[in-house]
Amino acid sequence: MQTQSLWEHTLTFFPQFLAALKERTSPDATVAVVGASDGKFVLPLAAAGYRVIAIERDPFALHGGEVSLPGDTRAQAPGLIDRLKAEELHDRVQVIGEDFLTAELPEGHCDAVWTSCSWHYSANHHSPLAAFVRRMQTLVREGGLFGAEFMMPVEERHQFIEHYTSPERLARHFTPGWDVLLTVRTNQFIERPHLGQPHDHTHRMGLLIAAHTAR
Ligand SMILES: C[S@@+](CC[C@H](N)C(=O)[O-])C[C@H]1O[C@@H](n2cnc3c(N)ncnc32)[C@H](O)[C@@H]1O
Secondary structure, eight states, rough: SSSSSSTSSOOOHHHHHHHHHHHHTTOOOEEEESSOOSSTTHHHHTTOOEEEEOOOOOOHHOOOEEEEEEETTTEEEEHHHHHHHHHGGGGGGEEEEETTSSSSTTTTTTEEEESSSOOOGGGGTTTTTHHHHHHHHHHHEEEEEEEEEEEEEOSSGGGOOOSSHHHHHTTTOOOOTHHHHEEEEEEOOEOOBBBBBBBBBBEEEEEEEEEEOOO
């Protein structure tokens, strides 16, 4: 890629999701990415031949702008839309620049849905985590795939916010009609500085991948 995501170096289980996607869907499947950010996952999916619906509410992530980087430097960062153009991938990607919780979205038409560390954002706390998860599930056709990596509680305050969850608690939202294929949980680990986090900091992450067996 000519351009790089500001999130390029953060820990991800996306390769596990991609492996399940290759195994279970066609090479030109439609994948919805919720909280698409500047395209860390949208661009590789589109470059691999998938059609992508990218949903992102943050204008900076969509259009880019000036950013403070670790080491007290400032730089101009491209957003999702410019990155797609630079990589000539815009034809394969539908960008929906709206809040996922309220956007009008095509129910049951996607072969897969993926999100990476999006639902713990405070803008989502007014609504139960179940509503976020349910919305993601409704996008997926029967036989399709659900993948989410997410923040687990680390700080005291996280214990009171259900959006910092665990694979076990999240799996309860996958009642009959879903087959949980894989869960992963990390121990606490140190993440290097990245956008919004100017210093080394501690995370704990979970992953859940499920297949939609029936309504
Ligand atoms: C931590 S960032 C994602 C970083 C990640 N590594 C990646 O590139 O996928 C999460 C993104 O989700 C977006 N997001 C969170 N809640 C959202 C919502 N309700 N609707 C749309 N986007 C949302 C945020 O604006 C942010 O850009």
